[in-house]
Amino acid sequence: MSTTTRLCWLDLREATSRDAIVEEALHQGIDGLVAAHPSELAGLPPSIDRVLLSEEPVTPGTDLGVADVVVAPMTPTERQTLEAAHPDVRFGVYVDVADAPTLEDACRAASTQDLTVIRFRDPTKIPLEIVLAAADACDGSVVTMAGDLEEAQIIYTVLEHGSDGVALRARAVGEATALRAAALGGSDPVKLDELRVVRTTHVGMGERACIDTCSYLGLDEGILVGSTSKGQVLCVSETHPLPYMPTRPFRVNAGAIHSYTLGENGRTRYLSELRAGDRVTAVRTDGSTRLVTVGRVKIESRPLISIDAESSDGRAVNLILQHDWHVRVLGPGAEVLNSTELRPGHIVLGHLPTADRHVGYPIREFCREQ
Incomplete structure (x- = not known):
């Protein structure tokens, strides 16, 4: 798992002040904006990753709109089929961790796939620690979903180096700025x-x-x-x-x-x-x-x-x-x-x-x- 890049995604699926949140995200250099439907990505500039997240599997014939990244439950074979049908789109595996079998699925995906996005149902960070340990020697990226800024800050520091990225459920203006600061993991250098x-x-x-x-x-x-x-x-x-x-x-x-x-x-x-x-x-x-x-x-x-x-x-x-x-x-x-x-x-x-x-x-x- 790479630790050189800290991805910052904002999940817009429950955002109410969407336009203002998007404007701040663009200003702060947020890496990706997450939506549930292709129509919600329309109008977003190509300077930011337009992420389509589906909790259900997608098929090669699915309309992806302008999505740059598509995340959904999928097997390695399904991913290869989707990549062949949409060569300009990056595909990631979505895993909803609620028990031991789904935790095993997350570990397998994180250690073998290019991009894994994980939602953890339980508040404890022990499952995330297990996933990060399983993916430690791998080249893929793990993005963990966070319900609020406090959780995002914790996710970035689990097992010291933390998750490669966070998808924060966006609710208010100011969160993009705070998420970017959390991703930096410190503060600005000072001149001595x-x-x-x-x-x-x-x-x-x-x-x-x-x-x-x-x-x-x-x-x-x-x-x-x-x-x-x-x-x-x-x-x-x-x-x-x-x-x-x-x-x-x-x-x-x-x-x-x-x-x-x-x-x-x-x-x-x-x-x-x-x-x-x-x-x-x-x-x-x-x-x-x-x-x-x-x-x-x-x-x-x-x-x-x-x-x-x-x-x-x-x-x-x-x-x-x-x-x-x-x-x-x-x-x-x-x-x-x-x-x-x-x-x-x-x-x-x-x-x-x-x-x-x-x-x-x-x-x-x-x-x-x-």
Whole structure:
């Protein structure tokens, strides 16, 4: 099964605001629109796959209209007959999984056919896991039907790499955008800049936050933290060995509670307002990102150190961290730098957003932070 392409289909069969949903789907680059009858595909542009889905078998003489893809229950022999009759159409096997025999049918199709579209009757994702495992070494694509966006997000992540595609039952405008974001499996990359440390100062006691995530973070991965919305430093997780204590690769000792970090959709969040279940942006030293779920935020009083740095064009960045050797930031080449050993001239990695913020959202307005 291929995992390089995440297909996004919108199932229009129950859509009420059809025209608006189609317009958004075209704008977002959705891969396919699903309908039950050829007439419902008429008028759709060829820039998007027009998918005809039938829960009953189709025959070579069936009118397929302008369909680019036809999905229906079929045997390999029936598929060959249909392909001969309609050489310009891609055919896929539809399987409705309701019990052990139909699950076996889905596994067989997913491991042998070019395209398999599956509906699972039960809410558990164990049958999908079984299908994905059966198809793991195969070249075909598996598209799984989802009743809502939450289910679509889960389908994309089952067994880590998830289904090759999702056919989301479309009900409202906005779902095409959200489905495309779910298919990307993360968030947009960020540009990291090299910042030169100009000053470090012990600033006394204060509350700092440790962000315990629900994911293992990499050796070159952390979260961006800063005292202002216009500059953050990449703080690494407790992935690297420490004396006297075990590693905690899910944790970032992130900074004082007033600090910003990046959440979802490019919105900044105060460390103090994060709660279990929120999502923050984890960033690697190459700028790639992913969203990770917060499991806990641990706030305690600790001695603090203030780190002032600046970019090559003179923009100032400040980060206030716990004053302790095991609290670390990342430098060029994923160099791990202990915060208490930073001195003027050291280089750290950071991010310099250009927009000001209002309640965490980017906005074009005058805003001075100092």
